[in-house]
Amino acid sequence: MERLEHWFGAEERWERVPTSADRRQDVHWAIFAFAVAALGLEFIRMGGGLTDEAFGVGAQYVAVVSGAALVAFRRIAPLTVMLLAAAHFIVAGELMPVVMASLPMQLLAFFLFFSGVAWARDRRGALFATLAVLLVMAIWLAWWFALGSGYSQMQETLSEEGVERYGFLSPVVALILYTILVNIIYFGFAIALGLVSWRGALERHRSEEQHRTIQEQNFRLRDQAVVAERLRIARELHDVVAHHVSVMGVQAAAARRVLDRDLDAARESLAVIEKSSRSAVGQMRDLLGTLRNGELEAGSDDTDQDPRSPQPTLDDLPALAAEAGTPTCAVTVELVESEPGAAAHVPAPVQLSAYRVVQEALANVRRHSTARNASAVVRVDLQTQQVEVEVVDDGTARVGTSGSGLGLLGMRERAQHLGGGVECGPRTAHPGWRVRVWFPLDGRAVEDGQTLVPTRA
Structure with a gap:
């Protein structure tokens, strides 16, 4: 039956x-x-x-x-x-x-x-x-x-x-x-x-x-991709704006202080402000241009539109260090490779995320710290298949400054998206603050995010 x-x-x-x-x-x-x-x-x-x-x-x-x-x-x-x-x-x-x-x-x-x-x-x-x-x-x-x-x-x-x-x-x-x-x-x-x-x-x-x-x-995946892209653009915009605005603020203050007694120093600070503003506008134009990317690919007749400039990579770290330095805080950025040419094996998304982490950490130093020195080290290790970013400073929290937390949230999201993690907090043996972020070399995302330490700003 x-x-x-x-x-x-x-x-x-x-x-x-x-x-x-x-x-x-x-x-x-x-x-x-x-x-x-x-x-x-x-x-x-x-x-x-x-x-x-x-x-x-x-x-x-x-x-x-x-x-x-x-x-x-x-x-x-x-x-x-x-x-x-x-x-x-x-x-x-x-x-x-x-x-x-x-x-x-x-x-x-x-x-x-x-x-x-x-x-x-x-x-x-x-x-x-x-x-x-x-x-x-x-x-x-x-x-x-x-x-x-x-x-x-x-x-x-x-x-x-x-x-x-x-x-x-x-x-x-x-x-x-x-x-x-x-x-x-x-x-x-x-x-x-x-x-x-x-x-x-x-x-x-x-x-x-x-x-x-x-x-x-497919619709859900498409929506998730749209949300992920929006989050990426939001992180990029935050990093770009926070970095360049903080640079312009510091340089404007320096120019104001030396304007009456050292015109060359004031002129140099104003030149840095001009360069930083142009760079910020260019990068924001590139990021916002991604929102119109589908329209342009669909056959836009805007022939005067400049092609998007390439995203920052590890090769741009020296320029970032030169731009991030101020008269009151010396900045050094170093790329350490386990063997010559190791950085060339790092995928573009990991390189961009490492660059943005350094950029955001240095911007936090300028905005919220009394540090006189800050250093960033990016290590590429082919043996452990890992990229590590470490940013330290020797200052203390500046009174009257508090961030929105979006910068460190962006770091966490970048690290988790690529399968890495974040450690932030005061240095133990020395004064100052330490930010450590690591990514797998292949940038493979994982489902379970890292447990992150609550941090400042």
Whole structure:
């Protein structure tokens, strides 16, 4: 029984529901079935095949119309239609055997049995209804052969035609077994085709569900990519603005102090401010240009648009050190390689993140520290497959300054995105502050982020 339930899909929660177009189509099929069955009935009548029927033309057309009308409801109430088709098959077969034995009426009944199995929404009910139909048909055949006129009719027909015995079975027994075989094929194929149709519809439904799921996942991934890109741009903008604005603020203060007594020093500070502002504007233009990148790639006619300048790399650290230094704080930046050319093996995203970490850490020193010296060391180790950034200073927290925390949040996000980590806090053996960030050399992201130490600014 469990195997039968599995074949009929009793464990499935999906229901095959017809659409309004399906229901309209069934009405057309019902009209077509009536036309074909009526045409076949008239051909039989013209050939003299209905002369022995007990009922007249009206009753014969009632049998045709009632059978064809069931087609219009085959997908609305499939189990009810299948049971009514079985009753119609038996009643019409008893009262008007020639009408029911015609090929159009036989195919009509086959189609209704098939539809019941193919469209039943209650699959366990479909199994029991099918078993009930088969049982009733088997009882009807047995009654027709054993108690009805079927056996005697066969004997009389074979005796009149003088049919002789050709095998180990008598002609009557052979015809009975042939009739049983025809019914097994008839009902068996109707049930089998119905199950194939239902299974096919189930597989199409699953494929559509999988397609929708894949589409939803693609939409979610696209949205996540957009959010990640926005976060990246926000980090980049924060780093650029914080660095260059702090440089301009320090240099403007220095120029103001020496303006009356040292014009050359003031002029040099103003030149640094000019250079830093131009650099900030250029980098912000590049970053904001990424928001229009899709439009430009789609065929923008803006031929005057300059191509985006390359993102900073480890090779730009010396220029960063020269720019970050102030009259009150000396800055050194050093790149340490485990072997010559090791930095060339660092992927561009890791190089950019290392550069931004150094930039943000030095900006924090200028904004929030009394340090006179600050140093940054970037280590590239091919043996451990790691890139390490360490920025230290010798100052203390400046009174009255407090950051938003976005700078260190950006460091954490960069490190976590690339599979690394962050350590920030006061130096233990010396005065000052220490920032240490590390990345795997391949920049491979991990799912579990590092546990980070709460830090200043």
